[in-house]
Amino acid sequence: MPPYKAGLKRKVTSDKKSDNVVEDKQDSSSDNEIEDLLQGDLDKESDATDSEHEQEDDGSDGERDEVLFDDSADSVLEEDPQSEESIDESSDLSDSEDNESGDSADDDESQPESDEEQSADSGAETGTAPSASGSSDESNKKNQILKNENEKSNIKQASTKKKALKQRQKKKMSSIDVLASKIQEAKVSTEPVQQKDEYESGDTSDEEDRVNTAGEVPMWWYNEYPHVGYDLDGRRLIKPPQRDHIDEFLKKCEDPEFWRTVRDPSTGQDIVLSKEDLQMLERLRQSRVPSATHDEYEPWVEWFSREVLATPLRAFPEHKRSFLPSRSEQKQISRIVHALKMGWTKTRKQIADERKKKKERQFYNLWGAGGQVRAPRSLPAPRRALPSHAESYNPPPEYLLDRREMKEWDKLSETPWKRKYTFLPTRHASLREVPAYPRYVRERFLRCLDLYLAPRAIKMRLTINAEDLVPKLPSPRDLQPFPTSEVLRITGHEALVRSVDFDPSGQYIVSGSDDGTVKVWETSSGRCLRTVRLGAAVARVAWTPALGLSLVAVALGRRLLLLNPGADIGAHRVAADTDALLAEPPPAHDVLMDERTSSCVQWEVVDAEQWARGVRVAVAHFKPVTHVAWHARGDYVAVTLAEGAARAVVVHQLSRRRSQLPFRRAKGLVQCAVFHPHRPLIFVATQRVVRVYDLVKQELVRKLQTGAQWISAIAVHPAGDNLLVASYDRKLVWFDLELSARPYQTLRLHGGAVRALAFHRRYPLFASAGDDRYLVVAHGMVYNDLLQNPLLVPLKQLPGPERSGELCVLDVRWHPAQPWLLAAAADHTIRLYA
């Protein structure tokens, strides 16, 4: 914006304001005039370098000083304000310079900006004004001087401006009001115009102030002359009398004002600086604003901003088309309206609404009519367990953890999944005190993970009870009779009783013990009827099953003795018959034994002493005898020898006093051998296998895999079709020979090794005993119907003797007719259960 316009604007605003302000406005406008003048100077100097520019400034300063000096010469009173004013002015000037340069830099486009700047400037100016006016007459004087300077131009311009202003004034009353109020707020205190006389101090100007007209020449040119230049009338300005150093010194000593006396180089006059001058110098030295009365923090008065637009931007009126609506736009709009009416287009709001509606979920009857969708059959996820009492916010007191449980809870803090609950059961006195469950979100998240990440499979849930797994068997009470308690305890042996047996009628008991005796007892009373001392430990005793004979087979070390218990036991005729039968050995030519047999078996001749003891037949073997088994008819005895290898099993025929070795080759460690009750078969138990041989055909009939680690004993069912095997590894194995060579059932009824077992001859009972305290009586029913499998029911655990050493019960036998069980115990007793 050109400066004249700015000036014009300024003027306008000042006119619009209340009268009080007018004076200031004029002041500012005069400032502007100065600016204008100086602009020309600046333009000229623009070629010069910065340093030159500075020099120029200095020069100008010097010039002004000269002028001031002249004033001071006139009057001391006027001197100070003048100088002050000049400095003021210079500062103003510099301000305006900046402003102008800014203006020139700015384009027309940045008009508002420049306006703002100007307004700021003007603000600053006006800011100075009140303080100046408020302080003293000085400011008045200054104003007057300035006005004198610009008198003519002011008058001329004012008239034109006022005319232009009146037009705008009407337009922008509102903005003016705002401005007025603003200004009132700012409280600019000024004096009315009437009070001031512009020409009070005479018509002076800067030019007239200049006393010395010598121009800008170095002062030393006048060194040789008595004058220093010329005044306006061309008269010489006489130098004041020059002082030498002594004079100076004297003056220094005498004159109290000397310290503030300076010499003006342009006139050569001494100038005494006033108090104000000194203050100003002091302030300048401190680089503060020279005038002490200047207020730097005056309130801001807005002249021209976004809100306040006191002046128009342009001076010319608006074009007509700016008032009339556009024709083409009208056409466009009508087209759009038509399209909207016809529904060809939609408004933005409509579109947005539609979009929003589309995003909103619409629910409808999904399971109404409609085809079925086939999806692969899915396994529903298992539901979460429902809460127990412990989860309650107020659980019963028993669910709260006591101190011990709490300790365990704390101990498992590292492994919380091992805890009893996932939460700590706590009691809250009221619902209000229940806090949020901190793991709730986590638990829900884990459930989500389970739902999509956990593998699923159909698992049949067991709806059975544990009791259902136990086989349903008839109650033992329905399977009576069987022995239920101990009825008789027979003592008398001095060492553990190895073996016991009933006689075929069941009246007597024979027992063999480690103390080297064989004793015969009466079953009904338990009285010892006879004791046979044999001198060595008896391994086995077995009464012959033949009814017409009275014979007991005794295994005594390597020998097998056949004892006749005596005439006082049982029918004496039977005893006598037996004696008669065994008195005469058969003729020697009848006894035909091959060399293999005779090398290991020796039928001994029984001497009179032994005969008297009851020994009727004695057979010596090459190895100790471990097991003796009678054939059902009583003619044959199968003897098992320890470590006999191929000759471990020997079969003796009593009637012919002859022995046989049925096996040619060893098939393992033979444990025992027993005869089939009625068929010519022999069961030979080795360590793990039971072999069934046909003695007539001399061939292996069957090999039974027991599955046991070490067989201890075998027993054949009286019917002959079933076999029971006992083993040291606590098992009882039942074989149904008709069914298969595999075990029909394996019973683990014992806690220790099973050493003995026996079938009852008439009742469907069997008993087993071993190294644990209990004898087990079981029901073993074999049906004649081949389709029906044997029924095995353990009936009773009979408490046996205490364990002595490792052993407990060594042998069991059933009474031939009664359900009575006889046990040979390791604690030197024989026990009868009924």
Place this chain on the structure above:
Amino acid sequence: MVAKKKKKYSSGEGAQFMTRKAALKKLQLTLKDFRRICILKGIYPREPRNRKRAQKGAGGIKTLYHTKDIKFLLHEPIIWKLRELKVFQQKIRKARAMREYQKMKKYFRDYPEINIDHIVKERYPTFVDALRDLDDCLTLCFLFSTFPSLKRVPPDQSLLCRRLTVEFMHAVIAAKALRKVFVSVKGYYYQAELEGQTITWIVPHHFSFQPQSKDEVDFKIMSTFVEFYIMMLGFVNFKLYHSLNLVYPPKLTAAFNADTEKDLVDERVYVSERIAAMNISVARIAGANEVEELPEIDIFNTEDTDPQKLEEAKLEAEKVKKLKTMFKGLKFFINREVPREPLVFIIRCFGGEVSWDRNHFVGATFDETDESIAYQIVDRPTMDKQYLSRYYIQPQWVFDSVNTRSLLPINKYLMGAVLPPHLSPFVDKTKDQVYIPPEARALNDPNFKPLSEDGPSEEEIEEDSEEEKEEKEESEDEDAEKALTKQYQQEVEQDSQSEDESDDDIDPEKKKLAKEKKKAMAVTTGVTFKENPYQKEIEDKQAFRLREKLVRKKHRNLYKSMKAGQEKRKKDIWLLRKKRRLHDEKVKEENKVEKRKQKMQMLEAAST
């Protein structure tokens, strides 16, 4: 010519299963997308019978899916949608990188929505199927309805969850379907019965949302679940409302208070707030009957059904019917400190009327000053202003009453009283080896009297009585357990006797005759052999122990583990009983001391 050798794993279990990696390759999806589609479609890994074969001989444990499932996914149109999304995401990413925010905004605006209606139908072909699987859905939706806006959760999800859950609760209220409630430390458990399906859900306590660490909880996964559950719950709600003759997006029956309130600024907000208050029944479809009575169960004499069972079912139905109108005609007022939503829901479910402080929440129907209020639910020890016309009870009364299906006596639940334990209604009492706390037993049979509970009346009596008497009672109480066992034994004996008698009753005349005969013979009366029951029991036990040894080898381990479980349960029950006994004794002791103290004080007061 040699036949072509069959390739291994081309049939059988090897061909049935597919590892996740193979599935990803087949579907050409990223793991993220695959996870999403699996969640939406309800596809999950399967446990193979033979893992080695299913993994085609590979070692380790791999996530296996049914090949059939993956092939099923292959035809899913959503997969194409997912690919479209991917393109969109790329576009958005590019726009962001180029700082074309206008464009980005537009992309966000036009972001394609995945429509999963058909998946809901596919996964739940019938409405009942959906109801059966509603547990997790409701639990998660109720949780999400409490969530603030989260980074990985779409912004509208939580609001929608809130809306749908409130709608569902309205449906439950209208159907009177709520059966059981339980306040646990985790939250409120509700069990409703809709269309014959029991649905159980949990609503967390207030302020359940807490910031979770990233490796603890992945909200993205939960949000995907919620995405599906929202649709499912929406459709279920629609169907429920329809079956109940309600207008689906629920509307209020009457625009109440419309005249008093000034012009509604936003009617939708107004309605939704009132609906959230759950205090006004929602609008019915015009012309629908208000109440539909369920027909009574008729008993058919079919051969296969057990008449006793039928009788039980009938009884149960009657009880449920009573439960539905338990609070009918009763007015409740909820105090400020009581959690409003659960109680309003429960009371309204059983026909009660509720209100609360007008300043507390919108939708209050009557004020505290209303004299017709029957119960005021308070959760503070005392109140300044009390009305004589109503009971001041603690909230647990409502929960316990619902679980026992009758209005419980309020004396234990009065304001400031120490509450009796709150028991879970979900414990199956019919199962054996379940510990039933004495309180629950007391509920089941009125004759049972738990040890610890001294009714106020009893206390008074005790106070009146002399000390000796007290001591006597105490000693009695100490032996109460013994007495109980004795009583039990007596009962058993009575039962057996009665049975015997019933046997004998068949021919009493004969018996008489026999007696006469005996008298005539003049022989001393023979003492019948009486089997010692103890002995018999021992024998049976022994026999059983023997039989136990005959358990087949195949089942032995199973049997052992089952036995161990039984033992453990037994031990747990034993422990609980013991703890309870100790606790009761302690409480009794304390009571005694207190009483004595009181007496002493009384005496002192009297003397002075």
